[in-house]
Amino acid sequence: MKKKIAKKLKIVVFTGYACNNNCRFCIAADKRLLPQKTTAELSREIYQARNKGAQILEIIGGEATIRKDFSHMVSLAKKIGIPEVICATNGRVFSDLSRAREIVEAGMDTLVFSVHGAKAAVHDALTRSPGSFSELCRGLENLKKIGFSNINGNTAVVKTNMRGLPEIAGFYAEHKVRNVEYIFVDSNSGGANNNFFELVPHISKAAPFMRRALEIGLKAGFGQWKVRYVPLCHFTGYEAQISEINEKALFLTEHWAPDFKNLDVVKSRAAVGRRKTEKCLGCRLYGTCEGIWVEYLKNYGDEELHPVQ
Ligand code: SF4
Structure with missing residues (x-):
């Protein structure tokens, strides 16, 4: 009989939607001006997450790392016993070596860098933030310098970068990023909804590039690379590399945002x-x-x- 694996509780705490990038496709594009959570609110939620038994705490924004209290939140979570703290980031803050060191020393376990192009021209056009790609690259270098290697990646797949996915895969392989997600853009709300025809590719056009990116990973020895939010008929043979299947088997995920609380993300999405x-x-x-x-x-x-x- 197959042994049942106990699912890990992953609580994703959103700090607010402020960001130093302005990505065209961002799901929070219409929420930027909502109030940020205060330090006291966030601290309270971190205690609540620990008390609920969270094994993974993900702290995200907007861009959570731009907050002055970010490192404090990370060290609080670790100090009170949350086993794993992760953060999805645009990576720009890490271009400042002292901030990079401060965040790593606070106890950050894993960072997920969002890379939307393998070149500044593609990435910066999507983030609408000139210099964001070079800061991200400097961030990767700084983290390497201080010996932090637990870096994952994610890429939103849209019309303007889908043809460049093999190049982005090359970028991840070069930086030895073990876990990568190629995310078919969420068009239900935010920027991709507001500019649907400009941004959202047909899945039949995007899927071949997404599969090629997975193949590049497999050849380079990165079998953990995955695709997310895709209909499976375009990915037969890649069932082991579908994020949602993996997520459903391993995690119970909750989202605690300033404007909503979702206590079963997988179920409600489906x-x-x-x-x-x-x-x-x-x-x-x-x-x-x-x-x-x-x-x-x-x-x-x-x-x-x-x-x-
Ligand atoms: S259920 Fe089958 S046909 Fe429908 S989207 Fe999924 S894989 Fe495609």
């Missing part, structure tokens, strides 16, 4: 955010697959979904 259609009936992967974003179906329809026999 129930509300994404859809399968009548075309999917009879598909062998129906039970595992979450389909595609609701807004995607509204705009592009379901022609590209192909039941897997």
Whole structure:
């Protein structure tokens, strides 16, 4: 009999939506001006997360690292016994060696760098922040200098960078980034929803580049690289590299944001955010697959979904 693995509770605490980048596709594009959580509120939530049994605390924004109290939050979480603290970041703060050192010394376990292009021209056009790519690269160098190697990556896949995914994969391989997610852009809200036709690619056009990026990882020995938010019919043979399947098996995820609390992220995404259609009936992967974003179906329809026999 297969041994059942106990799922880890992962609590994602959003500090607020302020950011030093301004990504075109950002899901929080319309929320930037909402008030930030205070230090007292965040400290309280970190205690609550520990008391609830969180094994992983993810602190995110906006861009959480731009807060003056960021390192304090990391060290508080570690001090009160949360085993793993991670942060998804645009990486710019780490271009300052002393800040990089301060955050690592506070006890940060894992950083997830968002890389949206392998060159400044592509990355900076998407972040709408000139210099953001070179700061990200300097951040990677600084972390290397101080011996911090627990760096993962994620890339939002949109029309303007999808052809460059193999190059981005090369960038990750060169920097020996073991865990990478290529994320098919969430078009249900925020920037990708506001500028849908400009940003959201057809899945049938994006998938070959996403698969090629996975192949580059496999060849370089990075079998952990994954794709996220994709209909599985475009990724048959890559089932071991689908983030949602992995996430469902290993984690219970909660989101604690300033404007909402979601106590079962996986369930609500499948129930509300994404859809399968009548075309999917009879598909062998129906039970595992979450389909595609609701807004995607509204705009592009379901022609590209192909039941897997
Ligand atoms: S046909 Fe539908 S259920 Fe099957 S893999 Fe595609 S999206 Fe998923």
